[in-house]
Amino acid sequence: MRLFPHLMASQHTLLKLSEGSHTVCTAAEAVEAVLEGFRRAEREHGIMLRLVLACFRDKPEWAEEVVSLCHEYRDKCVVGMDVCGVFAPKRTETEGEEILHPDVIKAFQRAATLGVHRTAHAGEAGPATNVSRAIEELRTERIGHGYAAMREGGAPLQLALDRGIHFEVCPNSSYLTGAVSPGERHPMLCLRDLCASYSLNTDDPTITHTRISDEYQLALKLGFRPDDILESNRAAIEASFLSPEEKRELRNKFERLNASSSSSCCFYDSSPRKSVKNGDVSPSQLGPKSVVVSH
Structure with missing residues (x-):
């Protein structure tokens, strides 16, 4: 399951999230609440649940805390991190939703150093080269969607295949x-x-x-x-x-x-x-x- 802890902690919806948004709890408290739900579901239904914490491209200030939360809860069903969301949609044809803020790149590289697993949305609306960027700069192990690379083939797809x-x-x-x-x-x-x-x-x-x-x-x-x-x-x-x-x-x-x-x-x-x-x-x-x- 994917969770945006900072979004869950806000009283506003995704579409209304803004600089003035008020929080109803901390991001860590949001994670705790979801994990309590996981524990209950596992007890009552015998299923296995794991959590991937995510941040948005247009909220790079969330990225570092997401890494910290992943590391803090690594033994409590939190298994990795993700990044997605549309950033500067007017530039979708050239860069799409995969524009990467330096703080997001830094956070993902820190995650790799800490042993936090990484996935990223890439090549869904933007070009295939963003799949390469996600692999090389974010050091991702998985790609969410990636259709542009599949469609175009070439170096981005080959890189993904070579890296498994x-x-x-x-x-x-x-x-x-x-x-x-x-x-x-x-x-x-x-x-x-x-x-x-x-x-x-x-x-x-x-x-x-x-x-x-x-x-x-x-x-x-x-x-x-x-x-x-x-x-x-x-x-x-x-x-x-x-x-x-x-x-x-x-x-x-x-x-x-x-x-x-x-x-x-x-x-x-x-x-x-x-x-x-x-x-x-x-x-x-x-x-x-x-x-x-x-x-």
Whole structure:
């Protein structure tokens, strides 16, 4: 789960956030409140929850405290940091949402030194070169969206492949935001074709009103096969910001559930790749529930 602690601590909404915004609690108190909710959910439902703390590009003053909070709560379910948001939208075509303030760059580099895991939104609305910047300057391990690099190929995509960068792709969101045009071949298909590391995510479900099953169904309609979705979930586990022990536990659980669901249906299909119409595949054929790495 991704959380903007400073935004949660404000009495204003994102659209109204301004210099004069008043806070109702500290960013640390906001993190504590969410973690208490996590603990309750884990007790009552037996699920595993982890938190990624995020800052906005146009609020660089938040970045250093986000790093400090990640480090302070590293043993209490906070596993990494993110940066997103639109900064100077009039320059989207040349720089997009990925304009990087020096304070944000400094914060991410400090995070890397402290061992705090890092992901960043890049190449969603801006150019592919911003994916390179996120990898080289922010030292990210994962990229949120990154469609421009997938679409254009070249050096930014090759850099991501060479570094083993994981892409957090969000099919429904990509259309809703205009990052991907309805008529084009979805850029994320190239990740599948290149056997790159990627996962399917919901982005912001409270805004897009999508569930992970909706992302699965759209991916199938776009040309993915059920086994592609399984592989994306395996990649999500490996790219997650979990400890080696937690990854091993999650990996074993995933494979057990997959073996159980596959035993009752013909899951693997050796036929050529083709689009699957909505309704042609039962939920059990999609394997166990997804591992959403961030979005």
